[in-house]
Amino acid sequence: MAKRDLISIFDLKKAEIENLIKDxxxxxxxxxxxxxxxxxxxxxxxEKASTRTRVSFEVGMYQLGGTALYLNANDLQLGKGETIExxxxxxxxxxxxxxxxxxxxxxxxxxxxxxxxxVINGLSDLSHPCxxxxxxxxxxxxxxxxxxxxxxxxxxxxxxxxxxIEAAGVLGLHLKIATPRSFAPSGAILETAREFNQTGIxxxxxxxxxxxxxxxxxxxxxxxxxxxxxxxxxxxxxxxFQVNSVLVNKAKHNAIVMHCLPAHRDEEITSExxxxxxxxxxxxxxxxxxxxxxxxxxxxx
Ligand code: CP
Ligand code: NVA
Numbered sequence: 467m468a469k470r471d472l473i474s475i476f477d478l479k480k481a482e483i484e485n486l487i488k489d490x491x492x493x494x495x496x497x498x499x500x501x502x503x504x505x506x507x508x509x510x511x512x513e514k515a516s517t518r519t520r521v522s523f524e525v526g527m528y529q530l531g532g533t534a535l536y537l538n539a540n541d542l543q544l545g546k547g548e549t550i551e552x553x554x555x556x557x558x559x560x561x562x563x564x565x566x567x568x569x570x571x572x573x574x575x576x577x578x579x580x581x582x583x584x585v586i587n588g589l590s591d592l593s594h595p596c597x598x599x600x601x602x603x604x605x606x607x608x609x610x611x612x613x614x615x616x617x618x619x620x621x622x623x624x625x626x627x628x629x630x631i632e633a634a635g636v637l638g639l640h641l642k643i644a645t646p647r648s649f650a651p652s653g654a655i656l657e658t659a660r661e662f663n664q665t666g667i668x669x670x671x672x673x674x675x676x677x678x679x680x681x682x683x684x685x686x687x688x689x690x691x692x693x694x695x696x697x698x699x700x701x702x703x704x705x706x707f708q709v710n711s712v713l714v715n716k717a718k719h720n721a722i723v724m725h726c727l728p729a730h731r732d733e734e735i736t737s738e739x740x741x742x743x744x745x746x747x748x749x750x751x752x753x754x755x756x757x758x759x760x761x762x763x764x765x766x767x
Contacts, residue, residue, distance in 0.1 A: 470765055471578040471585045475595045475632035476658065482764070483599065483637060489760040490603045490753065501531025506766050508532065509561035510588065511553075513539040513568045514691045518727060519588045519596065522754035523565060523762075530759055532766075535561070539568075554580035563766050566590075569692050584765040591625060591692060593655075597726050598629035600757030602637075604750045605682060608722055617641045618680035618717065620673045620709055621734055622700075623651040626686040626726055631667060635659025640666045644676035646703050673706070673713055680717040684724045685709045685734050701733070709735040714744060722746045 471477065478486070508527045512520065520536060527534040539545050544553045554577045557564050563584045566574050571592035578585035587595055605612040617634070619627055623645050632655060634641035643651060650669055659667055670676045677683055688704045689697045714723060723735075723745045731737045740747060 467767070469582065469584050472595055472761060472765060473574055473578055473585070473587045474593050475598060475629055475636055477595075478636065480636050480638075483602065483633070486599055486757065486760045486764065487603045487606050489763065490600070490756040491606070493759045494753070494756040499529055502763055503527065503562075503766055504531035506530075506532035506562040507560065508534040508563045508565060508762065508766075509537060509557045510534055510565040511537045511539055511542065511544070511567070512588075513566075513573075514589065516567055516588070518751055518754050519565075519567060522758045523588070526755055526758040526762060529755075530762060532562075532762075550576045551580035553577070554585075555582070558582040563762065586761065586765065589625060591690070593628045593632070594625045594726070595629050595632070596754070596758060596761060597626060598633050599761065600753045601684075601724060601726070601750055602633060603757050604724070604746055604753045605722070607749070607753075608746065609681070613637055613639060615640070615681035616679050616718075617682045617684065618673075618676040619643045619684045620676060620713070621645065621685045621704065621707055622688050622690070623649045624686060624690050627651060628655050630684065631655050631659045634667050635662040638663045638666060642668050642670060642676040642678075642680065644670040644673040644707065646707065647671045649703065673709075674716055677713055677717040677721075680721055682722055682724060683709060683714060683717055686726055687728070687730050688734050689730070704734070707734070709739055711736065711738055711742070714739055714742075720744075724750055727751055 524534040558581045564581055565586040565588040566577050567588040568590050571590040574587045574590050688700045725747045
């Protein structure tokens, strides 16, 4: 059977996403842990910092009976100029799966095409599929009708938003996106998502419009990893796009507030909201573990 990679949410069918959510839910409730990945190894390459992705994959592999290797890209020969393809072929001889957190998305694509074992995108500049899969699980825990809810994303057009757009495409979600005019999403991901879901993905430049009737309010940092030199400019560009209590009060009364973390407190989201009654951000952080386990079980045979 051909190996499977998880490079983007578009790699999954609707039923597979639903099954991952169900499996994460079972794994979360499991009293006695099954160890289906006994003897298996996950190699994790990081070019960027990580708390949640690293620890959830590492603990997840351990709980499934396997083991995970943390490889800092700069400590590998990769950081000294060995090609991604040669790295992929070498690691495929030792490990049963490779996860990569990188800058250029093409690096994940190249790694996956040269590796003979499954490759997981642990975040690239273009997308962050594992995050959005676990976020969908978090929404499911709060409301089993998660496919029928109204989602509002406020902020930057980044990797996290791209994965939300892909999920909205595959699952047919109603996703309202508010960005400053010059940061509106466009391009292949939006077009492909709209081929699946023609009317459900709507773009706004006014956060108030986007949160109207929303059940879920989502935000992420304005300055993603690798964009630090654009910081001052972006802070100005995103004025008015903060998720604060005034904005949250314009959504449905029982709306939940989500953020993938790490947050820049009092920048894209106020501490009051992040720590407030509607916030589910630490459930999201926990659920990375349960969803990573479901993903690993799906890909590693
Ligand atoms: N949300 C997320 O991917 O967190 P880390 O950067 O800590 O892995
Ligand atoms: N958009 C953020 C997500 C971090 C998990 C970044 O790329 O830095």
